[in-house]
Amino acid sequence: MEEKKLIVYNTLSRKKEKFEPLNPPHVGMYVCGPTVYGDPHLGHAKSYVSFDLIYRYLLYLGYKIRYVQNITDVGHLTDDADQGEDKIAKQSTLEQAEPMELVERYMANYYRDMDALNILRASIAPRPSGHIPEQIESIQKLIDKGFAYEANGSVYFDVLVYNSSNNYGKLSGRNVEEMEEGAANRELEKQSDKRNPFDFALWKKANEEHIMQWKSPWSVGYPGWHIECSVMSQKYLGETFDIHGGGIENAFPHHECEIAQAEAETGKPFANYWLHNNMVTINGQKMGKSLGNGVFCDELFTGDNPQLDKAYSPMTVRFFILQSHYRSTLDFSNEALEAAEKGYKRLMGALKTLETLQPARDSSFDINQIRQNCLDAMNDDFNSPIVIANLFEGVKLINSVKDGKAQMSKDDLAALRQTFNDFLFDVLGLKEEKTGQSDKLTNDLMGLVISIRKEARENKDFATSDKIRDELSRLNISVKDSKDGTNWSHDG
């Protein structure tokens, strides 16, 4: 096991802190998952690639992690405000009638795309619809303790009561007084059931249109959207656990409310480390449904979106995401994606070259420095861009050795392979993409074609050799001549 000197940025303290789990080597991590009411988009990709990086690095460090990620299948499925009621209403009644059909479909799509991005699945993926009794129980406890009140069949969390003994707003840096002013300025609609505008729902009485309903002591209704996360995280990770993650846009109110609920109920700290990833912009603009510039993962992989010049493979997308830090915004553009694609291919190409290198007596480069730099980068709040920069140092070295301009000892060759294996595959989670078929028949046929071209070249019949190369190029097969012979590769 590598020495653990991991530093993480904790939103709670707004500082980088040494990571010290409660019960090493065990680590409990909860990350807010998707609400499965639509297909996963680039924003999901960035978020879950980011936490996959974190998960993978913790695994790499030797921690035993229980990773919990919810799949929200409750409460928000009546209709979509941005889309307007018409569109939903005009869609088949079948689609609206059974929300669990939608859940199944979009959940399948979610896993399809996340799997393609080589994102490891969570240890447990709990769904709030399966944890209604636990949520009701938690709400009841909050009522009993005086932190919540019932009004017309709905139950609300009393933020002022909580704030008198706790600090509501400690995660997002807000305080109740400011929020009162802000609320006054914005003249929010009067929420008659609530004692205060910033109180939030624990249980909502369902109206007729609401299609998912459960019985509770207060009404037939559905749980509020914050309670699922505090209940399910604590059920599987304990009252206090190590890491809670999610998108920065959820820090307030969602995560703030989770903390309030959980700490009100248990009187103990909820999560010790709060990690938040930043968002995606498209051509410098926010990605949003209302702007009509959203890009679904699937569209990215197929190129089927007007904003895309072409398709980008899942690993290109993953590499692109990892080239920026998880806490930075990432600007999406075709130019940037294409740059990532080329860089990724160069990286993977060098890896293949590495397998063919012959050892020399000694090395003209310090391999261990690359490995150490990668470790240092990851230990500093998961700085994947720096890891990648260091792997490119390795690429340069590999190619130099191949060109006979540098040399590497047997041990160093093995060490470099190990470094690439550890960081490129295990930590960054990149993998070789199978492009096109390379079965035996194809290989044999290509061998034949290449040998014919070789003969032509030897006879200086360049018209024929170039024709072969050009025609192959039209099949997306590229031919590279070198002193050691000719290589070919097929780009799907």
Next chain:
RNA sequence: GGUCACGUGGCCGAGCGGUUAGGCACUGGUCUGCAAAACCAGCUACAGCGGUUCGAAUCCGCUCGUGACCUCCA
């Protein structure tokens, strides 16, 4: 209106007071029948204006710009 981030070379993106980030693109060179790939070399920025400091992209202030959030919206 409030709270909080951010603004880096043609593009994307690290950087947390003093040292070349890196990738892509571009230019020149090597190699090649020509390409491609690869290697070598070049391009060397930090929104603007002040301030602190021996020294600032990095700290402070102001201005401009962008973004997130501000409670039933995921």
